[in-house]
Amino acid sequence: MERGTDSATKYVNVKSLVDSETSVVPKTSSKAKNRMRKWKLFGEGMIYLFPAFLILGIFLFYPMIKTLYYSLFITNPRGETVVFVGLENFLTLMQSASFQNSMIQTFKFVLYTVPTGVFLALFLALIANEKVRGIEFFRVIFSSTLGVSVAAGASIWLFMFHPSLGVLNNLLQVFGLDSIGWLTSGEWALISVSITTVWMGIGFNFIIFLGGLQNISQELYESALIDGAGYFARLFKITIPLLSPTLFFVVTVTLINSFQSFGQIHILTGGGPNEATNLIVYSIYKEAFEFSRFGTASAQAIILFLFILLVTIIQFKVGEKKVHYQ
Amino acid sequence: MKIVMKRTVLFMVGMVLLMVLVACGNSSSAVQKTEDGRIIVDFWYALGGNLGEAVEGMVNDFNESQSDIQVNAVYQGSYEESLTQLRQLAGTDDAPAVVQVFEVGTKYMIESGYIEPVQTFINEDNFDLSLLEENILSYYQVDGQLYSMPFNTSNAIMVYNKDMFREVGLDPENPPATFSEVRDAAKKISDYYGSSVDGFSVITNGWFTEQMIANQGGLYVDNDNGRSGEPTQALINGEEGQRWFQWLYDMKSDSSLGDYGRAWDDHRAAFLGETVAMYLDSTASLAGTVTNAEFEVGTAFLPTADGMDPQGVIVGGASIWMMTDIPKEVQEAAWEFMKFTSKPEVQAKWAASTGYFPITKEAYEHEVLINTYEEYPQFLTAVEQLQNTTLTAATQGALIGVFPEARERVVNAVESLYGGTDPIEAINRANEEINTELENYRRANQ
Numbered sequence: 001m002e003r004g005t006d007s008a009t010k011y012v013n014v015k016s017l018v019d020s021e022t023s024v025v026p027k028t029s030s031k032a033k034n035r036m037r038k039w040k041l042f043g044e045g046m047i048y049l050f051p052a053f054l055i056l057g058i059f060l061f062y063p064m065i066k067t068l069y070y071s072l073f074i075t076n077p078r079g080e081t082v083v084f085v086g087l088e089n090f091l092t093l094m095q096s097a098s099f100q101n102s103m104i105q106t107f108k109f110v111l112y113t114v115p116t117g118v119f120l121a122l123f124l125a126l127i128a129n130e131k132v133r134g135i136e137f138f139r140v141i142f143s144s145t146l147g148v149s150v151a152a153g154a155s156i157w158l159f160m161f162h163p164s165l166g167v168l169n170n171l172l173q174v175f176g177l178d179s180i181g182w183l184t185s186g187e188w189a190l191i192s193v194s195i196t197t198v199w200m201g202i203g204f205n206f207i208i209f210l211g212g213l214q215n216i217s218q219e220l221y222e223s224a225l226i227d228g229a230g231y232f233a234r235l236f237k238i239t240i241p242l243l244s245p246t247l248f249f250v251v252t253v254t255l256i257n258s259f260q261s262f263g264q265i266h267i268l269t270g271g272g273p274n275e276a277t278n279l280i281v282y283s284i285y286k287e288a289f290e291f292s293r294f295g296t297a298s299a300q301a302i303i304l305f306l307f308i309l310l311v312t313i314i315q316f317k318v319g320e321k322k323v324h325y326q
Numbered sequence: 327m328k329i330v331m332k333r334t335v336l337f338m339v340g341m342v343l344l345m346v347l348v349a350c351g352n353s354s355s356a357v358q359k360t361e362d363g364r365i366i367v368d369f370w371y372a373l374g375g376n377l378g379e380a381v382e383g384m385v386n387d388f389n390e391s392q393s394d395i396q397v398n399a400v401y402q403g404s405y406e407e408s409l410t411q412l413r414q415l416a417g418t419d420d421a422p423a424v425v426q427v428f429e430v431g432t433k434y435m436i437e438s439g440y441i442e443p444v445q446t447f448i449n450e451d452n453f454d455l456s457l458l459e460e461n462i463l464s465y466y467q468v469d470g471q472l473y474s475m476p477f478n479t480s481n482a483i484m485v486y487n488k489d490m491f492r493e494v495g496l497d498p499e500n501p502p503a504t505f506s507e508v509r510d511a512a513k514k515i516s517d518y519y520g521s522s523v524d525g526f527s528v529i530t531n532g533w534f535t536e537q538m539i540a541n542q543g544g545l546y547v548d549n550d551n552g553r554s555g556e557p558t559q560a561l562i563n564g565e566e567g568q569r570w571f572q573w574l575y576d577m578k579s580d581s582s583l584g585d586y587g588r589a590w591d592d593h594r595a596a597f598l599g600e601t602v603a604m605y606l607d608s609t610a611s612l613a614g615t616v617t618n619a620e621f622e623v624g625t626a627f628l629p630t631a632d633g634m635d636p637q638g639v640i641v642g643g644a645s646i647w648m649m650t651d652i653p654k655e656v657q658e659a660a661w662e663f664m665k666f667t668s669k670p671e672v673q674a675k676w677a678a679s680t681g682y683f684p685i686t687k688e689a690y691e692h693e694v695l696i697n698t699y700e701e702y703p704q705f706l707t708a709v710e711q712l713q714n715t716t717l718t719a720a721t722q723g724a725l726i727g728v729f730p731e732a733r734e735r736v737v738n739a740v741e742s743l744y745g746g747t748d749p750i751e752a753i754n755r756a757n758e759e760i761n762t763e764l765e766n767y768r769r770a771n772q
């Protein structure tokens with residue numbers, strides 16, 4: 001990264017040098033000429049940036065502006081804007097019980113999945129980092145969910161959660177317990193989706209944690225051992241602080257993934273029962289692509305965007321201070 | 327230096343123009359043909375499992391019956407998924423020529439601007455509509471026009487496990503017919519088997535609410551179910567809808583109502599796995615259920631509210647639509663396929679292998695169907711139920727532009743009822759939400 005910018009500035013310097021040498025500058029208009037050259041340089045820079053701006057513009061800024069535009073309209077089933085309603089879509093959303101429910105469920109979902117997902121993966125990484133014979137086998141097992149796509153993973157769980165044929169309910173019956181409506185009861189559906197999400201995320205988190213752990217220098221542990229530090233002292237005084245950049249990265253990524261969960265919900269519950277798993281991204285999808293209401297869907301997307309922005313800012317302001325970079 | 331820069335700028339401008347051209351230049355569509363010169367007609371359908379196999383079979387029969395047209399049948403997931411897909415692709419080259427859309431999407435499709443009414447071809451071709459079943463036509467005709475060709479039609483019936491009835495001491499040949507009889511029977515079954523068997527279940531789909539309200543003679547929306555004018559008010563929370571919700575709630579309180587969710591197949595699996603004794607299903611999959619069951623399967627009319635005469639059922643299922651943005655030649659080829667699907671012998675085979683009704687009256691005289699009905703008398707329940715139906719605005723079914731959305735609201739209400747919400751409160755809320763949907767639809771289509 002650094003090397004790249006270095007050579008770029010060098011290049012620009014050389015060019016301006018060449019330019020000033022070749023052009024004969026009358027002294028009277030040197031100021032104007034100078035300004036000209038600055039603009040020329042700026043224009044040239046813009047040309048180099050143009051491809052990047054073009055791609056960002058088409059795929060990022062244009063859709064964002066369009067979303068904002070749509071959020072101020074009612075659309076017809078073909079997705080054309082029909083009536084300008086100003087902020088009405090936002091106001092209706094704020095009063096809508098269904099949207100409030102989506103927000104609450106999203107919060108709960110994040111709360112269920114992020115801490116569990118991170119701690120489970122951290123725990124597995126810690127035990128898989130021990131030097132034991134055959135540990136490679138466990139490392140493969142623990143990271144295996146990384147190779148499972150969302151659709152395949154959710155389908156596996158769909159079969160396990162099946163109301164009458166699923167292995168979970170059959171197990172419960174073996175123990176003489178009542179079967180549970182894993183995906184059909186309002187109390188369980190969100191938990192079931194969370195279990196699936198945590199399971200799917202563990203492989204990735206595990207690998208990142210394991211990589212972080214192996215980067216910690218052994219000498220620190222050795223000198224700690226000589227000083228007579230116990231396992232937990234080493235864990236909390238050496239491992240966790242030195243792992244904090246990785247931890248911060250994993251938490252951020254898991255948090256954003258969790259806010260954006262879609263595939264597993266689509267396959268497992270379709271947002272039901274009674275909107276218990278109708279998380280915000282799924283609700284946007286339904287509004288836009290099932291009900292063709294691009295107006296309210298865009299308004300929801302804007303609210304979600306502001307929300308994630310806020311969370312990310314807070315995280316960087318508060319969270320990053322606790323991160324220890326070597 | 328300057329020349330180089332000019333070239334770069336020219337190149338960039340050229341690239342942008344190229345991208346714009348590529349993005350806009352896709353609108354022309356030509357007739358696509360197979361190697362041996364057959365016109366290709368893409369056909370989207372939305373039936374899975376053995377129903378999907380029956381669709382593929384019908385399409386193969388058509389392709390083999392002539393040598394000018396090749397219909398490519400593509401499965402697009404459930405009705406809802408397929409309609410969602412269509413909404414994204416309509417008007418592009420990837421859109422199909424013929425698409426199967428569920429009955430409640432009728433008004434949406436008519437007003438979408440995606441479609442060519444089949445009435446155009448019926449008039450051009452002097453196609454005799456009187457060959458088709460009146461009940462079915464009455465559902466799909468709007469202001470005397472037929473916009474789509476009826477394809478698969480079914481209605482809702484109650485399916486029950488005769489062996490379990492015997493075991494518990496209920497009369498297997500005389501199934502319960504009213505709300506309270508079903509409730510008593512369900513309780514008896516659940517009490518006998520304990521928690522491992524549910525007496526009764528209903529697939530969590532808005533279709534059954536529509537059927538149950540119509541069967542009591544109730545309307546879904548005002549203006550004669552939206553058939554004499556744009557609907558303005560939902561009417562599902564009338565006494566008909568309240569009775570139906572109350573009944574479900576009562577059975578839930580008895581712990582004799584199983585909740586197997588929104589997936590049709592999950593209820594069927596529970597029934598086949600003998601964890602549910604009675605359930606409401608579409609006749610569509612009856613062939614599969616009867617042949618796969620390891621016990622004797624009985625079928626009965628939809629239960630009616632106590633002391634009421636059943637009014638009959640709404641025709642359910644789907645019809646096939648022709649898209650308008652395709653070349654005339656392809657449309658004509660698609661029309662040939664549509665005519666083929668309504669032929670008596672095709673309909674007879676279709677009905678015998680699925681459980682749907684034939685849409686053509688003459689199909690009942692074909693041997694394959696007569697034999698099936700003899701072998702599986704369970705199929706006759708649905709036919710009789712349809713023929714016993716009094717044709718009114720209620721049983722004609724509602725026409726609503728936001729019907730798929732309304733169904734979602736009703737499904738949520740049923741699920742909240744299962745979660746313990748008061749039934750009247752639940753149905754009132756759904757009614758309110760549908761009113762908002764109707765209001766939004768009017769605003770978007772003014």
